[in-house]
Amino acid sequence: MLVDPYGAPISSSMFDAAQPWSGKRPYWPVQVRDIDRDISTYAWKRLVSDSRKLFANLGPAQGAIVDKAMYSVGRQWLPVFTGKDKSWGDAATAWLTDEWYPICNVRGSMFNFQTDLFLESVAADRDGDFAIYLTEFDGGYPAIQNIPAHRIGNPDTLDAGKVVGGPYDGLRIENGIVFNAVGRPVAYHIFGDEKEDNQFVSALNLIHVFDPLWFDQSRGLPGFTHALLDLRDLMATQGFEKQACMLASAIGLLEYNEDGGPDQSDPSVALGVTQQAAGLPSIYTEMLDGGATRYFRANSGAKLESFQFDRPAASWHNLQDRLLRNSFAGISWPYELAWDSSKLGGANVRLVTAKARRTIEDRQDLLRRPARIKVRYAVCKAIKLGLLPPSDDWWKWEFTLPPTITVDTGRDAQQTREDYKLGFINMGELQSTLNGRTEEQHWRARAYSVVLRKRIQAEVEAETGIHIDDRDMTMLGPNEQPDGEDGSGDGSPDDTPNPNEDHATPEDQ
Secondary structure, three states: OOEOOOOOEOOOOOOHHHOOOOOOOOOOOOOOOOHHHHOOHHHHHHHHHHHHHHHHHOHHHHHHHHHHHHHHHOOOOOEEEOOOOHHHHHHHHHHHHHHHHHHOEOOOHHHOHHHHHHHHHHHHHHOOEEEEEEEEOHHHOEEEEEEOHHHEOOOOOEOOOEEOOOOOOOOEEEOOEEEOOOOOEEEEEEOOOOHHHOEEEEOOOEEEEEOOOOOOOOOOOOOOHHHHHHHHHHHHHHHHHHHHHHHHHOOOEEEEEOOOOOOOOOHHHHHHHHHHHOOOOOOOOOOOOOOOEEEEEOOOOOEEEEOOOOOOOHHHHHHHHHHHHHHHHOOOOOHHHHOOOOOOOHHHHHHHHHHHHHHHHHHHHHHHHHHHHHHHHHHHHHHHOOOOOOOOOOOOEEEOOOOOOOOOHHHHHHHHHHHHHOOOOOHHHHHHHHOOOOHHHHHHHHHHHHHHHHHHHHHHHHHHOOOOOHHHHOOOOOOOOOOOOOOOOOOOHHHOOOOOOOOOOOOOO
């Protein structure tokens, strides 16, 4: 073996990073194995516990997680039937939106469909994963129950990491998940309120959701896993700095005198000491400075000065900023959207917004699968209960999504309209981007608006006997003509001549 002058082995690898640390750096053990074996059940609980603590007490961490959920869910996620039977789809959509969405969760109407989606997004970042149990109310009415991460775990009795007894006897179990021979989850062990309520739930009835970062990962990890220690240190140093500020703010004046303490000849001090020595009630005096005077021995000369305090220092602020930026880099959410955007310029604003959009789209992809399964489950149960008639394509569903995040609504809307005019996008994509609506919802609302306007116009004309020009009700373009003025129609937008087109004149005819 070759060694250096200090006796440390010399690696023959061409990669410097593959050489032994030889005491020059902190030692890292070599661990190349399945990620589930690197994260014990205790370690996983520690990560989730610390993440929940930070979420509950650190504003930037909670703000980033909540903002991502709000922009991903918003007030949308209404069901959109994509099958061929439109009449059946309208009936099913009405049943889902008006009846099932508000009461789908076993906990009541406070936890409606959209609220569940919001909480699911929060759980995916805060806890790392969650589960959705497909269950039912009395009478078989479809219902769902959200299972938090800590409710999934190993039973008390195991045999070398394998289930003992029951339908899953002998199968491998890792942190509450039972796997078959090829590593596919087949069941989950769920903790109840009491030990006798613990049970195994088939994977057919449970939707386990997490955002994996490893091929062999079976449980989700909190979004801030990479920065939990940084954020804990940040909270600790922030607390120490606050204590220092509180102590400093309690000091108003600094008095330097020969005694290094209060003047004993001061009547208030002398009388107080005399009264206490005689066992009599003390004489109470009111300090105008709130008692916030500190005394120091002057040695030569006396003076009175205000207390100067210069903490926290700029270096402390820079450290806090660095720790926060490091933590945000790992959750794919721009630091500037949750904490400080004062340093952003025009180009950087668009870059940050584009990154946030990609993150929101990724989160919506994660939520779409369980949301679609929940809707399909509800519709299937409704058909079995006779609440909805059968349909060949009952399972074809999509959702409306909230408007795309933007920092310049007018500019983005103008660009979207131009893309629509040039045929780069269709009306459905435009409505989804601007309003979070489907194309059908847009045209229906538009048609009803036109009908309402024309009906009210006809009623008022009949009542007053006065003709109302369409332009007085609404004017869709600057060159719109009054009724019949061009001699070819009633003045509707279709009859409006295009000033850019060639029109024959009487001389031409």
